[in-house]
Amino acid sequence: MNRFDYERADDVAQAIGLADRAMANAAESVGQARFLAGGTNLVDLMKEDVERPRTLIDINRLPLRAIEELPDGGLRLGALATNAETADHPVVRARYPVLSSAILSGATRQLRNAATNGGNLNQRTRCCYFYDTATPCNKRTPGAGCGALGGFTRMHAILGASEHCVATNPSDMAVALAVLDARVRVSGPQGERTIPLADYHRLPGDQPWRDNNLAAAELVTAVDLPPGDFSAHYTYLKLRDRLSYAFALVAVAVVLARDDAGRCTDVRIALGGVAHKPWRVPDAEALLRANAPDRALFEQVAARMLDGAVGLGDNDFKIELARRAIVRALEQAASGRPQSHTDKRIA
């Protein structure tokens, strides 16, 4: 990996100040300073020479590790709480099990023990060509071209892609956070703000090197989950080439609520593995609201969610796979039988 300046911050203001100075001193802000938390994605990318930060700002000593209940009944997940701590937390397991399930379906125990919640959100949206420095990549080098187009595209996007980038965001956690309407708390040189999860990640458009809407030197401090109990009707259905430790070909997170008559009062569906960000379609969710769950309706929802889906050849199968996965996930959630991640059979 490249040589870099290593700075260690003790609090949020110091970390932001160090990042702000490192960015200001750099000729070009892209890639010049990076916050280092668990390092499971960043250090790996540095070893591959894909990330070449001039400065690393170690934020591991910042007091952002707590998971705490909020006065409004919600739950605050500290940015430095690890993915494992979050998935295993009793309140997450009891009230937000879709998040626990999604996290535990991703990566490995070792990676989840090191990876943090903030780092999970900020892992690079990527594909194998992003990693391969022998091929062009608009994400690595703006304007260089895209090695994936015309290449091997089994893992690539079917929704929301552009001619500049067809990579997918691999986070399982973010897909669950999308259906929970989580809010990302960030702190930066201009102060604090909150970004709805749906607006956190970006589609590639003509700036594919921007994975998210953080401004320069902004730091994620926490993720807030809204109040509620989402344990009765949920699932995280992840379909992949191996039964463990593989990115999703297609993943579907669902939470829904039903009234006494069995009608859906609230339905939220997000797809992973298909786009540059977790994919939600409010119009499709609205088809179910106030209706009794039923397979024909699920088929309509799936069709609406996949409006505009385009395959690149190798990944054409993902469109049909996603359609079936949405229907199956809705059946699992509606019937209160969520997908198990130890018994891998599709329920």
Place this chain on the structure above:
Amino acid sequence: MGSHTVLSRDADPGALPVTLEVNGAAVSLPVAPYVTLLDLLRERLQLTGTKKGCDHGQCGACTVLVDGKPINSCLKLAVTADGARVTTIEGLASNGRLDALQRAFIEHDAFQCGYCTPGQICSAAALVAEGIAFTRDEVREYMSGNLCRCGAYPNITDAVMDVLQRDALQQQPEPDT
């Protein structure tokens, strides 16, 4: 083992002081910020039981316990482990006696080439200590970050299940007499 200080051989102007507890012994040494915990353990502390497989967090051969939790030491910059308690495969035996998992791996022939074994056993040690995996499926899922290219998985799972079951027997209350 007592406390000792390892002097830097490759004096790096960017090196930072790092203090660790490694297998019960305090260690202090200057470390350049680009050095991984894996390279520190192997190259500076001569703890070569921990293996470098892929060096990218994919194979699990480098698994060690940091503050009791299994992590990929190849992806952790050593400077970020300052103050941590690290346990490697060398730290599991006590008083010259292998621990229960090490003995079970031998009894069940849970390896062929042995390269993945230190990482497998470190993961399994955390699995047993955490008490969150009990069935074969749960053990396999918990340990999916430890690849074995010889394909010894059935015997590895047997070894871990054996230790889990012996633990469970020991924890049962004494029958009334």
